[in-house]
């Protein structure tokens with residue numbers, strides 16, 4: 001299985017990216033250790049040059065790492081054709097213990113990488129490298145993510161066995177199935193819907209209050225966005241399993257998160273997940289940016305960027321709501337009843 | 340009155356550091372230049388004049404030390420911001436003029452404005468004004484390779500001035516000119532000085548540095564300023 005072209009492609013991709021990442025982390029360490037902004041000595045000049053190079057390489061690396069999440073999904077979908085019993089990506093991912101673990105890890109790291117890229121972008125807009133030490137320390141601290149990704153990926157790839165019959169999405173996301181997929185599908189739509197809308201109103205209400213109230217609340221409100229958006233993402237997935245999917249497939253018993261990504265459903269899932277990822281990524285980053293308070297000139301730029309993130313996350317959320325509830329509305333208008 | 344537009348503090352510039360062809364072109368040099376003055380940097384070939392000029396002109400960064408232009412520590416700036424500062428504040432006339440041969444005089448002169456995102460109307464307005472000032476209007480659409488030496492020289496000055504920089508740097512501007520063109524060049528430079536520009540030129544031509552309008556002469560030898 002390791003020789004399957006998609007797996008091979010991902011293997012090469014992951015390895016190359018890890019190599020680049022390691023190179024950057026090595027240099028990041030040197031910069032972190034040796035940085036002395038006030039020095040006019042040779043070493044500092046070299047580090048200043050280096051930071052420019054490293055930040056360009058890591059921009060590329062992390063950007064492609066983020067793309068790898070989508071490539072991984074496509075790969076899982078492609079492999080469903082060769083694995084007996086698989087209907088879509090779910091079959092591939094659940095054919096061994098590592099598939100979903102890797103997917104979940106990749107989702108987490110995608111958000112982390114995105115936040116790092118935004119912080120790097122902010123730092124590069126400044127003349128005095130105010131975030132240099134912090135951002136490179138952060139880079140070193142997130143280094144375990146790509147390492148775990150590659151380990152899980154190879155474990156996943158080596159344990160893919162075309163002679164073993166895997167489960168299909170029909171059984172993984174089935175109310176009678178054991179395991180997390182089953183219990184998620186089993187949880188009633190009304191519970192997940194109320195959770196989801198609670199979080200959404202919490203987010204919007206928090207924003208409204210933050211806008212209206214004074215400074216003290218402003219900071220807390222903005223910081224709260226970070227955990228709120230994580231909750232938003234999780235509840236959005238719950239709603240997708242228990243509610244949205246049933247109306248996309250027009251079938252109560254089918255709750256798959258992956259079947260609707262493909263062409264049979266006009267790439268519905270691409271739009272759905274795209275809006276969800278954009279909203280969550282921008283939203284979390286907006287919260288993170290609130291933590292930047294000094295120096296004043298940097299904080300000012302951070303607030304501007306934060307405003308943009310707020311706007312993007314708001315429209316992302318709206319897009320998710322429209323995309324997500326569109327099938328339900330259409331179904332309701334057509335038939336005049338719920339599923 | 341201390342009004343230094345250019346300040347160089349303990350600057351060293353080493354090319355090809357750590358390689359067999361390592362050369363220290365500027366050695367632990369300090370220098371201050373007042374606003375509105377005309378300064379000449381003289382010295383034999385290879386003494387480091389061009390290197391010092393490019394350090395001041397934000398063309399390159401020092402190996403150690405500080406370069407401060409109009410109060411801004413440009414040697415500490417990230418490349419992007421250093422270039423920004425350069426485009427705003429510095430006009431550079433290269434030793435061999437470095438006009439782009441395949442382009443017209445007009446396009447050569449307007450080129451520095453392109454990265455500034457200035458509207459084309461404004462670009463043409465400024466360029467036409469300079470073409471007139473330097474008596475090049477009739478050569479507007481000519482390729483620069485077809486110009487005479489004097490015309491090339493004037494086009495190079497016009498290009499250096501299009502950003503309206505406070506500082507003008509010229510690297511051996513008279514090196515390839517006959518005495519008549521040299522004196523016309525000095526006329527232009529004197530007029531620019533009167534209009535408030537700070538000017539720094541390198542030269543080993545007594546015709547240039549012995550002029551009365553020169554405020555200061557620095558002499559370089561082996562990468563260091565030996566007299567001023």
Ligand SMILES: Nc1ncnc2c1ncn2[C@@H]1O[C@H](COP(=O)(O)OP(=O)(O)O)[C@@H](O)[C@H]1O
Pocket residue numbers: 354355362363364382383384385386387388389390391
């Ligand atoms: N880009 C470069 N790379 C390597 N060596 C250089 C470079 N520019 C100048 N040098 C060397 O630095 C020394 C000083 O050169 P330069 O600044 O051009 O002096 P000048 O303009 O007074 O003739 C010379 O020995 C020259 O060979």
Ligand SMILES: [Mg+2]
Pocket residue numbers: 385388389390510511
């Ligand atoms: Mg020279």
